[in-house]
Amino acid sequence: MFNLIGYRTLKTAVGAALAIFIAEQLQLDFYVSAGITAILCISVTRKDSLKSSWQRIVACVIGLALASVMFEFIGYHAIVLCALLLLFIPIVVYFNAKKGIVTSTVFMLHLYTLEQVTLGILFNEILLLLIGVGAALLMNTYMPSNEKQMRNTQREIEQCFQKVWYEYARFLRGNITDWSGEELITASKKIDDGLANALKTSDNHIFRHDDYFYHYFKMREKQLEILNRMLPLISTLDHTVVQSQKIAEFMAELSKAVHPGNTAIFYLKQLHELKEALREMELPHSRKEFEVRSELFHLLYEIEIYLTIKKKFKPDPKRN
Structure with a gap:
């Protein structure tokens, strides 16, 4: 069965399920996002997985910081979200963390949906990120020898x-x-x-x-x-x-x-x-x-x- 499915497919499924399970047990909001992060971080090599995970962490920190400032000081409006993305994407590309654009956008949309920024909400988002990244890195500890x-x-x-x-x-x-x-x-x-x-x-x-x-x-x-x-x-x-x-x-x-x-x-x-x-x-x-x-x-x-x-x-x- 393992050979039929493929090791990367199996790792992706298990990693996503593990991340969602942990986030759900911790009663985190938007816990499904941990699974999405895990799926995006699982790569064909360990080095690529580490690089991808690091880029997503950097991008998410930048994204949450920008979103917190712009949403709180300007407002939770679609035009503000547009301006946020126009500012966020070039910054992330400049810091060579473009693989984290999609993941970070999901977390920024969480703030947009909730229409507020608190330490509890930011802590929730950081935990979702770390759980997803951690599950992916755990899955990528196994790489078949060729x-x-x-x-x-x-x-x-x-x-x-x-x-x-x-x-x-x-x-x-x-x-x-x-x-x-x-x-x-x-x-x-x-x-x-x-x-x-x-x-x-x-x-x-x-x-x-x-x-x-x-x-x-x-x-x-x-x-x-x-x-x-x-x-x-x-x-x-x-x-x-x-x-x-x-x-x-x-x-x-x-x-x-x-x-x-x-x-x-x-x-x-x-x-x-x-x-x-x-x-x-x-x-x-x-x-x-x-x-x-x-x-x-x-x-x-x-x-x-x-x-x-x-x-x-x-x-x-x-x-x-």
């Missing part, structure tokens, strides 16, 4: 990268062109999904930073840019030259080594040895050979950037 989803996304991205390296090597070995390049598009979508989930997870950790997955997906995003840059370069290379075959072998090894662990140092060393071996080969005899050799070294340069990005990445502390 680590499993992010690890699945991580594996899917790595499978795409493995396929890309495999196809690059296959082309250099035999000029095989039956690959659609779908994995490059899929990897881009998966990285975007991963970053969105990683940011949500980060916003659910108020007092500590858990940003491994965010940095991981950003690292893969940078590497994907390089893989995309390499595609037109590889497609123009001559697969018959011996240097292409050596680079193809190296790419095939990279295809098998795409995983969260950091093996970049090992492959950077291999890459350096490969570059030295290519430099020691016989010089090109024609302009075409020279151009191919130049493009191959450009390709090696891109691979070096790809590996350097991974080298700088900190491994998962939970798997060390």
Whole structure:
């Protein structure tokens, strides 16, 4: 049933009911407003919920203060309410508390309905606000972990990268062109999904930073840019030259080594040895050979950037 309804829907229902129940037990006027406040304060992340709650508290304090002065000194008339809102909204926006406009307007309308301002009435409104905010924050202490989803996304991205390296090597070995390049598009979508989930997870950790997955997906995003840059370069290379075959072998090894662990140092060393071996080969005899050799070294340069990005990445502390 929990999965069918959804955790946020369930939290909203329980939070609203809890706020109304407490306000009603305290015999507060307009006790339903506590439930409305709770509904508005329940958000998708803890950080957003805290920010939303704080904005509503600030806005309500400003709104009640303005309403008390204007209604008591000018009168309880519709034109005064209009002037109040015209003054109140810009002030709240200036104090970066615009999420509290709706909630504050409800509390100001309470004063307009009662046509009086007393300490008891103001205390009633503040209690309604605090009960609603408190119920929302209590509900938002539970946030489901999406680590499993992010690890699945991580594996899917790595499978795409493995396929890309495999196809690059296959082309250099035999000029095989039956690959659609779908994995490059899929990897881009998966990285975007991963970053969105990683940011949500980060916003659910108020007092500590858990940003491994965010940095991981950003690292893969940078590497994907390089893989995309390499595609037109590889497609123009001559697969018959011996240097292409050596680079193809190296790419095939990279295809098998795409995983969260950091093996970049090992492959950077291999890459350096490969570059030295290519430099020691016989010089090109024609302009075409020279151009191919130049493009191959450009390709090696891109691979070096790809590996350097991974080298700088900190491994998962939970798997060390």
